[in-house]
Amino acid sequence: xxxxxxxxxxxxxxxxxxxxxxxxxxxxxxxxxxxxxxxxxxxxxxxxxxxxxxxxxxxxxxxxxxxxxxxxxxxxxxxxxxxxxxxxxxxxxxxxxxxxxxxxxxxxxxxxxxxxxxxxxxxxxxxxxxxxxxxxxxxxxxxxxxxxxxxxxxxxxxxxxxxxxxxxxxxxxxxxxxxxxxxxxxxxxxxxxxxxxxxxxxxxxxxxxxxxxxxxxxxxxxxxxxxxxxxxxxxxxxxxxxxxxxxxxxxxxxxxxxxxxxxxxxxxxxxxxxxxxxxxxxxxxxxxxxxxxxxxxxxxxxxxxxxxxxxxxxxxxxxxxxxxxxxxxxxxxxxxxxxxxxxxxxxxxxxxxxxxxxxxxxxxxxxxxxxxxxxxxxxxxxxx
Numbered sequence: 001x002x003x004x005x006x007x008x009x010x011x012x013x014x015x016x017x018x019x020x021x022x023x024x025x026x027x028x029x030x031x032x033x034x035x036x037x038x039x040x041x042x043x044x045x046x047x048x049x050x051x052x053x054x055x056x057x058x059x060x061x062x063x064x065x066x067x068x069x070x071x072x073x074x075x076x077x078x079x080x081x082x083x084x085x086x087x088x089x090x091x092x093x094x095x096x097x098x099x100x101x102x103x104x105x106x107x108x109x110x111x112x113x114x115x116x117x118x119x120x121x122x123x124x125x126x127x128x129x130x131x132x133x134x135x136x137x138x139x140x141x142x143x144x145x146x147x148x149x150x151x152x153x154x155x156x157x158x159x160x161x162x163x164x165x166x167x168x169x170x171x172x173x174x175x176x177x178x179x180x181x182x183x184x185x186x187x188x189x190x191x192x193x194x195x196x197x198x199x200x201x202x203x204x205x206x207x208x209x210x211x212x213x214x215x216x217x218x219x220x221x222x223x224x225x226x227x228x229x230x231x232x233x234x235x236x237x238x239x240x241x242x243x244x245x246x247x248x249x250x251x252x253x254x255x256x257x258x259x260x261x262x263x264x265x266x267x268x269x270x271x272x273x274x275x276x277x278x279x280x281x282x283x284x285x286x287x288x289x290x291x292x293x294x295x296x297x298x299x300x301x302x303x304x305x306x307x308x309x310x311x312x313x314x315x316x317x318x319x320x321x322x323x324x325x326x327x328x329x330x331x332x333x334x335x336x337x338x339x340x341x342x343x344x345x346x347x348x349x350x351x352x353x354x355x356x357x358x359x360x361x362x363x364x365x366x367x368x369x370x371x372x373x374x375x376x377x378x379x380x381x382x383x384x
């Protein structure tokens with residue numbers, strides 16, 4: 001059986017769906033080498049020798065059942081051809097025969113194969129005010145169209161599965177739950193191992209941490225306001241807030257809020273943090289705060305818990321499903337509630353430091369890989 005996987009996000013994106021795809025496929029392909037994989041990706045404009053292409057080359061070298069097939073077009077051009085113009089050029093014409101096509105990034109290219117589609121969340125419908133306008137317009141057309149063509153649909157959480165059924169009428173018999181995992185490199189680390197990273201990145205001695213793209217869904221304005229409440233009146237004079245992530249869209253209000261509240265000396269913005277540094281950064285933080293308005297899963301919260309860092313996160317969408325009893329859950333619409341949750345985590349970190357890694361062990365890429373192979377085999381069976 002030949003399985004084609006749209007590897008474009010994995011070849012281009014450091015975080016989010018890119019990291020999800022790299023981790024999942026790397027765990028899956030060695031489990032059963034009777035399955036053959038074609039990992040195709042839009043390669044136009046992709047710098048050669050980047051870390052994600054090196055990882056792909058290593059994956060292919062270590063697994064003879066895997067081959068990479070770059071398509072010499074940019075992601076934007078492929079999107080225009082396949083999704084906007086809807087040209088009926090099957091992906092097989094560009095990369096060869098396949099029995100199953102797995103599209104892990106919301107939309108399906110044209111194909112003759114049986115199709116597996118991953119829908120990570122429905123932010124563009126549940127929280128439309130937080131989405132980029134152009135992207136939302138595109139997804140509103142492309143995702144329902146892809147769902148109609150998909151034989152099976154993967155979701156990252158029960159919450160997303162419920163959203164698919166409620167908002168788009170996708171029958172539960174076509175939906176399979178496949179929880180993402182957390183890499184073993186996310187674990188409690190000794191201070192001697194992580195302290196050099198503090199100096200390297202210029203991190204404060206005592207800080208709260210957020211990791212994610214700077215965009216409205218991440219609720220950073222209310223996080224900054226909550227931090228202002230927390231340190232008001234001179235409380236926690238040693239404490240800083242570190243926000244790590246690339247600028248996405250509609251992020252200007254976050255910076256303006258820091259200025260408005262006079263917190264420029266207490267809030268530190270890092271850019272994207274390299275994967276190799278993330279476990280150390282989580283370990284250095286006193287509390288990880290993730291008050292997102294909506295998540296299909298919430299991988300950063302899981303990674304922080306795996307590192308033994310106390311976590312404060314929102315009580316909405318998939319986040320309670322991921323966190324269980326191992327985090328402090330708060331109302332993301334209430335900055336004072338967020339501040340109160342942070343205060344509880346700072347005051348009683350011991351329970352969370354024990355509970356976090358235990359909860360995180362419920363989610364592994366090996367479990368996800370086994371589930372994915374079961375799904376591939378279900379697709380390969382006789383059609384109903």
